[in-house]
Amino acid sequence: MGQGDEARVDALIAQVIAREGNYSDHPADRGGATRFGITEAVARADGYAGPMRRLPLARAEAIYRQRYWAAPGLDRVAARAPRLAEELFDTGVNMGPNVASAFLQRALNALNRGARDYPDLAVDGRIGAATLAALDAFLRHRGAAGEVVLLKAIEALQGERYLALAEHRPANEAFLYGWLADRLS
Template identity: 85%
Template sequence: MGRQGQATDVDALIAQVIAREGDYSDHPADRGGATRFGISEAVARVDGYGGPMRALPLARAEAIYRRLYWVAPGLDKVAALAPRLAEELFDTGVNMGTVVAATFLQRALNALNRGARDYPDLAADGRVGPATLAALRAFLDHRGAAGEVVLLKAVEALQGERYLTLAERRPANEAFLYGWLADRLS
């Protein structure tokens, strides 16, 4: 159960990502190359899938999302403390990488710790480990339920800034900017 009294339904999150990402895509401006259900060919290969991307089974994509984007980066542990935040970090991790998502969390926690008075600064190493979870717990204990909302806004602000930077640095990414902002920021 999360802090708000509800468990995070990771299956529903995965279904939402798959619905948003669609079936098969190989957009010429996407440096990630061919994807199916939002899983890139590189990620599928690392996971051991050797077939054509157009044939990647839905169940395999769902398992990859659960294992590599939810459990491995520790979002199941974040969800026990802050379910809405974990949901946002999951989506960010799918779109930008789990290390980026965890780094956003760590940067936001560092900026919100009132000069390290509430908890020590974290190394922004992109891993949700015991120190990050302890800082999150301390932040939520100090700030209460409203704290999760503010932390969520901070993470979304970092995400939005990164999208704009990606489009500014590589004009081909402008093809994706509107959708990134529309689909992912509330």
């Protein structure tokens, strides 16, 4: 990753942290206590054993960089479609990297013109060689406008999931407005 790419990822992480805030323990949030948007479960999985109120900012940034950018392979997506990678990062932070990756795979499958442009993908939530090859083929066939269309498709899937979460668990209505408002920024 080049310095410009690192700066872009740093900026994405800073935006998420600014949006998520310092510490929260909302009674309706199934994620429980969070600091900088990092849930206690994620912090513990990363090896942090201290109180969530004291999770260091540098630790949160490292978790975002590793778990939500590097591990899902968003650097490889960014090399092809930077805005798409940014949206997948944001979606992964909110819904999990596998969900974000599955959204990409579903959108690519629905946009491959009946598998004429490239074969359908297994929707496994992992960005591997097949997903990247499909993305390359999609962008080759659809050009620069293709990235915008993929962004819209992923945002539509994300919005539908947020609405379903609120419909299936009324306590989530406390968060729905903020979830949707974040999509506008």
